[in-house]
Amino acid sequence: MTSPAKRFERAALALSSILLAVLFALLLTDVVLRALRIEFFWGSEGGGVLMAWIIVLALPMVTRTRSHIATDFIAALLPPRGGIALRIAGHVLMLAYLGTLVWLCADLAERNFLGGVRSQGILRLPVAYVQFGIVAGLVLVMVSQVLLLVEDARALVTRGAPS
Amino acid sequence: MTVMALMGATVLLLLAAGFPIALVLGATGVFWTILYNPNYLGGIAHTVFNTASGETLIAIPLFILMGQIVQHSRVAERFYETVARWLAVVPGGLLHANISVSAVFSAVSGSSVATAATVATAALPSLDRLHYDRRLSTGTLAAGGTLGILIPPSIPLIVYGSLVEESIGSLFIAALLPALMTVSLFHIYIFVRALLDPSVAPAGAADTPPISTAAALGNVLPVLAIVLVVLGGIYLGWTTSTEAAALGAFMALLTAAGQRTLTWGMLKTVLGETASLTAMILFIVIGAQIFSFAVYTWGINSDIRQLVGGLPYPPLAIFGIIVVIYLILGMFVDALSLMLMTLAVVHPIIVSLGYDPIWFGIVLVLLLEVGLITPPVGMNLFTIKAVNPSISLKDIAYGSLPFVAIVLFSVAILVMFPEVVLWLPFHI
Amino acid sequence: ADFNWRFVGVNPASHEYSKLLIESFKRIEERTGGALSIEFVTYGETPYKAVDALTLVRDGLIEMTEWVPAYNASTYPLLAGPQLPFLMKELLSVEDFQKATDAAWQTETIASYKDGILGDHGAVSLATGYYDPINLWFTGTVTDMDGIVGKKVRAFSPEQAEFLSAAGASPVNISAADAYTGLQRGVIDGVFTGAAAVVAFKWNEVLKSGFATNVLLLSLDEIVSEARLNELPEDVRAVLLEEMDSVEAEIRATMPKISAAKLDQLKADGFTITTPTPELYAKFHEIAVEHVYPQWAERGGEQAKEVLADLGIELK
Numbered sequence: 001m002t003s004p005a006k007r008f009e010r011a012a013l014a015l016s017s018i019l020l021a022v023l024f025a026l027l028l029t030d031v032v033l034r035a036l037r038i039e040f041f042w043g044s045e046g047g048g049v050l051m052a053w054i055i056v057l058a059l060p061m062v063t064r065t066r067s068h069i070a071t072d073f074i075a076a077l078l079p080p081r082g083g084i085a086l087r088i089a090g091h092v093l094m095l096a097y098l099g100t101l102v103w104l105c106a107d108l109a110e111r112n113f114l115g116g117v118r119s120q121g122i123l124r125l126p127v128a129y130v131q132f133g134i135v136a137g138l139v140l141v142m143v144s145q146v147l148l149l150v151e152d153a154r155a156l157v158t159r160g161a162p163s
Numbered sequence: 164m165t166v167m168a169l170m171g172a173t174v175l176l177l178l179a180a181g182f183p184i185a186l187v188l189g190a191t192g193v194f195w196t197i198l199y200n201p202n203y204l205g206g207i208a209h210t211v212f213n214t215a216s217g218e219t220l221i222a223i224p225l226f227i228l229m230g231q232i233v234q235h236s237r238v239a240e241r242f243y244e245t246v247a248r249w250l251a252v253v254p255g256g257l258l259h260a261n262i263s264v265s266a267v268f269s270a271v272s273g274s275s276v277a278t279a280a281t282v283a284t285a286a287l288p289s290l291d292r293l294h295y296d297r298r299l300s301t302g303t304l305a306a307g308g309t310l311g312i313l314i315p316p317s318i319p320l321i322v323y324g325s326l327v328e329e330s331i332g333s334l335f336i337a338a339l340l341p342a343l344m345t346v347s348l349f350h351i352y353i354f355v356r357a358l359l360d361p362s363v364a365p366a367g368a369a370d371t372p373p374i375s376t377a378a379a380l381g382n383v384l385p386v387l388a389i390v391l392v393v394l395g396g397i398y399l400g401w402t403t404s405t406e407a408a409a410l411g412a413f414m415a416l417l418t419a420a421g422q423r424t425l426t427w428g429m430l431k432t433v434l435g436e437t438a439s440l441t442a443m444i445l446f447i448v449i450g451a452q453i454f455s456f457a458v459y460t461w462g463i464n465s466d467i468r469q470l471v472g473g474l475p476y477p478p479l480a481i482f483g484i485i486v487v488i489y490l491i492l493g494m495f496v497d498a499l500s501l502m503l504m505t506l507a508v509v510h511p512i513i514v515s516l517g518y519d520p521i522w523f524g525i526v527l528v529l530l531l532e533v534g535l536i537t538p539p540v541g542m543n544l545f546t547i548k549a550v551n552p553s554i555s556l557k558d559i560a561y562g563s564l565p566f567v568a569i570v571l572f573s574v575a576i577l578v579m580f581p582e583v584v585l586w587l588p589f590h591i
Numbered sequence: 592a593d594f595n596w597r598f599v600g601v602n603p604a605s606h607e608y609s610k611l612l613i614e615s616f617k618r619i620e621e622r623t624g625g626a627l628s629i630e631f632v633t634y635g636e637t638p639y640k641a642v643d644a645l646t647l648v649r650d651g652l653i654e655m656t657e658w659v660p661a662y663n664a665s666t667y668p669l670l671a672g673p674q675l676p677f678l679m680k681e682l683l684s685v686e687d688f689q690k691a692t693d694a695a696w697q698t699e700t701i702a703s704y705k706d707g708i709l710g711d712h713g714a715v716s717l718a719t720g721y722y723d724p725i726n727l728w729f730t731g732t733v734t735d736m737d738g739i740v741g742k743k744v745r746a747f748s749p750e751q752a753e754f755l756s757a758a759g760a761s762p763v764n765i766s767a768a769d770a771y772t773g774l775q776r777g778v779i780d781g782v783f784t785g786a787a788a789v790v791a792f793k794w795n796e797v798l799k800s801g802f803a804t805n806v807l808l809l810s811l812d813e814i815v816s817e818a819r820l821n822e823l824p825e826d827v828r829a830v831l832l833e834e835m836d837s838v839e840a841e842i843r844a845t846m847p848k849i850s851a852a853k854l855d856q857l858k859a860d861g862f863t864i865t866t867p868t869p870e871l872y873a874k875f876h877e878i879a880v881e882h883v884y885p886q887w888a889e890r891g892g893e894q895a896k897e898v899l900a901d902l903g904i905e906l907k
């Protein structure tokens with residue numbers, strides 16, 4: 001059951017990598033064109049949009065590979081089962097946190113969208129791209145988080161050893 | 164005040180449970196916002212959107228990209244070998260190479276862990292082979308690595324500038340003299356130690372076949388070119404700090420291509436790791452901003468201003484207390500997280516005490532550097548250990564201790580002579 | 592207090608307008624016997640951005656705030672109308688420029704458009720004021736049209752960017768925080784801003800010259816949530832409205848003084864300040880009519896053409 005999940009996490013990271021390459025190219029273009037006195041606003045203004053997408057699309061993989069920074073030296077002193085139980089508590093809290101963010105962000109994005117398409121900057125990029133993109137990305141992170149929770153819950157039931 | 168203490172306690176409790184720092188800060192922020200008034204929860208969505216699409220933070224992925232490209236090519240090993248050969252004649256030998264190579268790689272990397280990992284991988288084999296003092300050699304590597312966040316580019320400085328709305332370019336320029344000073348102090352210490360006890364640094368790095376001057380320059384110049392583009396770009400005004408990052412990454416690509424280490428697979432790995440690291444860091448920044456949203460909602464900022472304004476102590480005493488708190492917290496919490504969890508409270512204090520925010524940015528980074536090499540949680544100690552697991556953490560920590568003292572001495576100098584920080588950005 | 596509000600200001604507490612507001616909040620608290628207390632904070636102290644002022648009021652997150660309509664002109668292009676560059680046919684005194692700009696905001700199309708936006712967000716404007724005139728500033732000594740050609744200038748609206756391009760300069764978009772270093776190191780050669788902002792941001796340390804040429808007046812509104820306003824007892828509300836009326840009058844009276852004082856200060860600092868000849872101003876106006884307004888009218892649709900007609904501008 002983890003294999004399709006891993007596939008979506010990999011695909012999201014690949015997309016994030018591509019957007020990173022685009023961001024890189026935009027900024028290089030910005031430097032060159034300004035030296036040539038040619039106006040170009042995509043570097044500074046498009047960057048914000050890309051940044052938001054890069055972050056949320058890479059987060060599922062960060063979650064899956066347990067790469068979030070934590071101060072776990074106290075948790076490491078616990079017996080294995082206690083450690084796993086604490087980890088599960090962490091997953092549940094993380095899900096609650098992500099769920100709250102999704103709910104709040106979706107609410108604001110929807111309200112902004114219904115109140116007339118908002119746009120920003122000289123290029124007048126619609127902010128809805130950023131806002132709905134973040135919401136969608138956070139939902140993906142929640143999926144990865146649920147899978148992690150299942151993995152640890154199984155470990156707790158079957159072996160009691162850290163997975 | 165009570166609320167502030169309870170919020171701090173919430174953070175420490177969740178932190179001790181080993182939960183991700185992003186979650187600890189974010190969940191604490193959400194929880195305390197609900198306690199204040201659930202109607203204000205909507206402000207958290209504004210916070211998330213503003214942080215995730217923040218234009219000033221764009222420099223972060225690009226500087227990480229630059230560092231990753233350098234780390235994944237063989238640029239560092241060749242650079243180290245050459246510099247080690249040149250410095251072999253100075254008392255202290257390779258130990259000086261550890262520091263100067265760390266300083267140079269700090270200028271192509273925004274993070275201390277990346278710098279320590281890059282240089283330690285290149286250096287540890289030679290140091291072992293030549294029987295250098297374990298503690299001193301690993302200490303120089305761990306401490307040299309901390310320069311990664313002081314010498315521009317620096318991810319903590321980018322985040323700091325972005326959150327307190329100070330120019331990142333000015334912060335980078337302000338960091339140059341303090342960095343130069345700290346690096347010199349490191350070198351002086353090594354020199355004196357090696358004079359007093361030559362056995363810590365046995366002479367002779369030249370046990371490998373000699374290489375031609377042309378080859379040596381070929382190893383050194385590309386790296387210096389990257390540094391020149393990044394620092395020169397910012398300092399001479401070709402670019403903003405964000406664009407300097409893009410140019411630096413481009414130069415790193417060229418260098419890797421020149422040394423024939425650039426492959427499609429390497430590029431894929433580098434982009435993926437950069438995206439992941441960026442997401443990990445920004446998720447913490449988002450959590451920290453939600454935490455400071457709660458701080459703002461409860462009106463703690465203005466409480467603090469009033470409290471500090473009414474304290475009967477001189478600013479220096481309050482500043483001293485802040486330093487001690489950073490040293491204690493720095494033992495347990497990693498650098499960026501420490502900055503993010505304290506900034507909402509500390510920045511208003513510093514400003515109301517009359518300190519310059521650019522100056523404090525640099526002092527703060529020095530204090531974060533100390534945290535990187537103090538046990539039990541010191542990311543650079545862990546990094547050296549990860550590069551060579553046979554070395555004990557205790558040895559690395561002991562070896563780093565003198566450098567903790569040196570960095571604190573640097574802080575003292577900056578307190579006495581703030582111009583060391585403020586002269587370059589505002590007078591040149 | 593019965594009502595504890597926060598006012599989130601765009602300007603720092605040290606700004607003249609902020610001081611006037613803080614004074615009036617004190618008077619309001621005294622006059623209402625402590626019933627209404629309004630705390631002054633700035634956007635810098637909050638995790639919010641000033642561009643979100645309207646949605647923050649709409650969502651009940653802020654009771655009162657400063658709204659700079661230009662920040663939302665990207666979403667509501669018509670808001671740029673009264674602050675199009677070089678809108679007036681000739682160079683006016685700062686006092687007259689303020690009156691003329693205010694008249695532009697009062698034209699029927701614009702006034703109802705702006706009220707509509709405020710209404711959609713459940714907000715009411717209690718006072719409208721103007722910053723000192725936006726002018727053009729350079730790191731070198733620039734005194735004529737030729738000097739502008741080829742310069743990289745920071746612009747913060749499409750209209751400014753179009754003007755610069757048409758005048759032979761190149762518009763650059765960098766953040767306000769990066770502008771100081773950018774000017775200092777030559778990433779950019781100039782900025783559009785007011786004399787007061789030049790001093791406030793310490794850009795006078797890196798700039799050398801400017802045109803006192805009334806590019807445009809940036810407007811700001813002190814707005815309040817309609818729902819919060821309606822909650823106030825009648826007598827308290829009356830005090831608030833009255834005080835905000837007098838703040839409006841004070842801000843408008845202060846503006847020309849600030850403008851003159853800051854220009855004098857810059858001159859004393861050794862700035863070259865050029866007051867354009869009627870011919871040079873006419874040239875600026877002509878570039879705007881030919882190259883800026885048509886594109887704005889395009890973005891703003893039929894209504895924008897009405898506005899231009901109301902303002903007496905004829906497109907060719």
Ligand code: NA
Binds near residue numbers: 269271313314316317
């Ligand atoms: Na660095």
Ligand code: NA
Binds near residue numbers: 494496533535537539
């Ligand atoms: Na530590």
